[in-house]
Amino acid sequence: GAVVSQHPSRVICKSGTSVKIECRSLDFQATTMFWYRQFPKQSLMLMATSNEGSKATYEQGVEKDKFLINHASLTLSTLTVTSAHPEDSSFYICSAPGQGSYGYTFGSGTRLTVV
Amino acid sequence: DQQVKQNSPSLSVQEGRISILNCDYTNSMFDYFLWYKKYPAEGPTFLISISSIKDKNEDGRFTVFLNKSAKHLSLHIVPSQPGDSAVYFCAASAMGGSQGNLIFGKGTKLSVKP
Numbered sequence: 001g002a003v004v005s006q007h008p009s010r011v012i013c014k015s016g017t018s019v020k021i022e023c024r025s026l027d028f029q030a031t032t033m034f035w036y037r038q039f040p041k042q043s044l045m046l047m048a049t050s051n052e053g054s055k056a057t058y059e060q061g062v063e064k065d066k067f068l069i070n071h072a073s074l075t076l077s078t079l080t081v082t083s084a085h086p087e088d089s090s091f092y093i094c095s096a097p098g099q100g101s102y103g104y105t106f107g108s109g110t111r112l113t114v115v
Numbered sequence: 116d117q118q119v120k121q122n123s124p125s126l127s128v129q130e131g132r133i134s135i136l137n138c139d140y141t142n143s144m145f146d147y148f149l150w151y152k153k154y155p156a157e158g159p160t161f162l163i164s165i166s167s168i169k170d171k172n173e174d175g176r177f178t179v180f181l182n183k184s185a186k187h188l189s190l191h192i193v194p195s196q197p198g199d200s201a202v203y204f205c206a207a208s209a210m211g212g213s214q215g216n217l218i219f220g221k222g223t224k225l226s227v228k229p
């Protein structure tokens with residue numbers, strides 16, 4: 001089945017630094033990638049949608065200059081959290097539209113902790 | 116305003132019994148619904164989906180029921196097994212499933228006791 005590989009799975013960084021999260025579609029081409037984050041005891045909230053070859057679209061309230069999204073190829077989308085702050089600590093996860101009846105394929109998620 | 120609601124944050128069931136997880140939605144434009152299972156620190160894995168043209172979809176031990184008039188869907192797991200213990204998310208899409216983004220509920224943590 002379709003697989004999305006997400007790295008890193010965990011990262012701890014210092015406040016003010018930047019962190020890049022990668023999502024790769026391993027056996028299919030993902031022209032679209034959705035980026036979500038999940039705070040404790042909350043639902044997965046869509047942050048932005050990346051499209052290969054064009055600018056990402058951001059949900060209301062999400063700072064595009066802080067959360068840089070790049071969809072460089074049909075198999076790679078990246079999310080860079082710039083100038084990270086402790087309040088950016090969260091679980092970030094990507095998802096690509098699925099194949100057939102399998103819905104969406106999610107990456108394994110990245111637990112970001114900003115100290 | 117939450118468009119997809121899972122009002123029970125947790126559910127505990129005895130092994131072998133039926134687990135029923137509920138989900139309500141408010142947006143009548145939703146036409147595709149999915150259930151995902153999630154273990155801690157992992158991404159959600161797809162379980163089962165249903166299109167709004169159906170009212171039931173079954174896959175092994177998992178059955179999803181959709182009541183469009185009540186804007187309600189439920190996931191039945193029978194018989195429940197300890198390995199089913201996880202957080203279950205209900206999700207909805209307004210663009211036929213694979214085109215639009217998903218709106219998630221907050222999840223229900225299912226615990227299946229041996």
